[in-house]
Amino acid sequence: MIQFDGEIPSKLSQIGLSIFAVMSKLANDHGALNLSQGFPNFPISEKLISRVNHFMQQGFNQYAPMPGIKPLREIISEKVFNSHQLRYDAEEEITITAGATQALYTAITAFIREGDEVIIFEPAYDSYAPAVKACGGMVKYASLASPDFKINWPLVRQMVTNSTRMIIINSPHNPTGSLLNANDLVELERLTRQTDILVLSDEVYEHLIFEGKTHESVCRYPELASRSLVVASFGKTFHATGWKVGYILAPARLTKEFRKLHQFIVFAVNTPIQYAIAEYLQDKENYEQLGSFYQKKRDIFLENIKNSRFKVVPSYGTYFQLLDYSEISDLPEMEFAKQLVVDHGIAAVPVAAFYNQQNNQRLLRFCFAKTDETLIKAGEILCRI
Numbered sequence: 066m067i068q069f070d071g072e073i074p075s076k077l078s079q080i081g082l083s084i085f086a087v088m089s090k091l092a093n094d095h096g097a098l099n100l101s102q103g104f105p106n107f108p109i110s111e112k113l114i115s116r117v118n119h120f121m122q123q124g125f126n127q128y129a130p131m132p133g134i135k136p137l138r139e140i141i142s143e144k145v146f147n148s149h150q151l152r153y154d155a156e157e158e159i160t161i162t163a164g165a166t167q168a169l170y171t172a173i174t175a176f177i178r179e180g181d182e183v184i185i186f187e188p189a190y191d192s193y194a195p196a197v198k199a200c201g202g203m204v205k206y207a208s209l210a211s212p213d214f215k216i217n218w219p220l221v222r223q224m225v226t227n228s229t230r231m232i233i234i235n236s237p238h239n240p241t242g243s244l245l246n247a248n249d250l251v252e253l254e255r256l257t258r259q260t261d262i263l264v265l266s267d268e269v270y271e272h273l274i275f276e277g278k279t280h281e282s283v284c285r286y287p288e289l290a291s292r293s294l295v296v297a298s299f300g301k302t303f304h305a306t307g308w309k310v311g312y313i314l315a316p317a318r319l320t321k322e323f324r325k326l327h328q329f330i331v332f333a334v335n336t337p338i339q340y341a342i343a344e345y346l347q348d349k350e351n352y353e354q355l356g357s358f359y360q361k362k363r364d365i366f367l368e369n370i371k372n373s374r375f376k377v378v379p380s381y382g383t384y385f386q387l388l389d390y391s392e393i394s395d396l397p398e399m400e401f402a403k404q405l406v407v408d409h410g411i412a413a414v415p416v417a418a419f420y421n422q423q424n425n426q427r428l429l430r431f432c433f434a435k436t437d438e439t440l441i442k443a444g445e446i447l448c449r450i
């Protein structure tokens with residue numbers, strides 16, 4: 066091993082390997098069924114693959130323009146208008162990114178300075194807080210209370226100070242599968258009115274929504290949209306998490322600042338994939354059926370665990386299902402998750418991993434973006450526990 070002997074004042078001293086990597090490795094080591102990490106284990110559209118292939122063969126293999134190729138930005142503008150009746154300008158308000166993670170990181174880096182405060186709702190997706198901390202910002206955590214994981218707005222109001230620079234929201238919500246409703250968005254609009262607070266809205270699961278419920282995008286609230294950056298991911302929408310292509314919508318002044326950083330972080334995103342997605346988005350069928358597709362997956366999973374001792378926490382969106390194991394064990398979540406892998410051959414994620422402080426609600430997150438066969442097998446295992 067090559068040795069570095071100097072000082073390393075870590076920017077993220079508390080951060081180790083992500084829980085998803087830990088659980089996936091454990092699952093591999095024990096040959097367990099892996100319902101921990103959020104990715105589909107079924108093939109993506111042949112048609113989409115063949116269009117990527119086509120554009121590669123046609124020579125679309127060099128740098129794309131920094132904000133993304135124009136046809137993709139134009140069709141996104143159309144799609145968002147059709148869904149939410151808000152028109153984003155393809156030139157100045159839409160930027161293609163290397164997945165949602167890069168969009169989130171760049172947005173946070175563009176606007177958060179030393180001492181700025183950022184409000185994050187816990188349990189929270191794991192990339193928000195480290196990005197804020199790496200910029201010298203301070204994270205203020207607001208808890209979403211189980212069982213329904215709703216936002217306590219009076220509490221959030223008390224957390225806002227003159228240093229609050231950003232509020233990060235996520236709906237449909239990973240890991241809980243809860244949704245923000247119209248009232249939440251109105252509350253947020255009121256709370257931020259006449260402030261300089263920005264809203265970073267992580268909407269990567271926008272199409273994975275069940276039971277005919279509406280995705281309350283910030284784009285539906287023009288006043289809120291005027292202070293918001295909205296993040297989306299084609300990885301989620303087209304079952305292709307490995308492609309790492311997404312986008313961010315924001316008013317021109319915010320987009321201008323975003324792009325100042327974007328051009329030095331990635332500069333540009335995969336060219337042939339952008340062309341293929343621009344074509345694929347022309348057919349709404351390619352994303353409008355996603356809610357019913359995943360609702361069926363969720364229901365197969367639920368049907369197959371209905372005779373187990375796990376209690377179901379309702380999931381209305383995303384491809385995650387929380388299960389409560391309080392009738393089975395008192396173990397802390399991490400211990401119980403390990404036991405599931407080692408003794409029973411199934412991997413899930415402890416919900417405690419989505420909090421900044423230790424806690425034990427005896428909840429595990431299972432990903433149901435899996436073949437029916439995998440979900441049935443998972444059900445058999447969980448019913449034996």
Ligand SMILES: Cc1ncc(COP(=O)(O)O)c(C=O)c1O
Pocket residue numbers: 103163164165166167190235239267269297298299300301306309310311
């Ligand atoms: C809430 C949330 N935001 C962002 C991402 C990252 O998306 P991408 O793979 O496009 O970077 C994920 C992925 O799991 C997620 O669950």
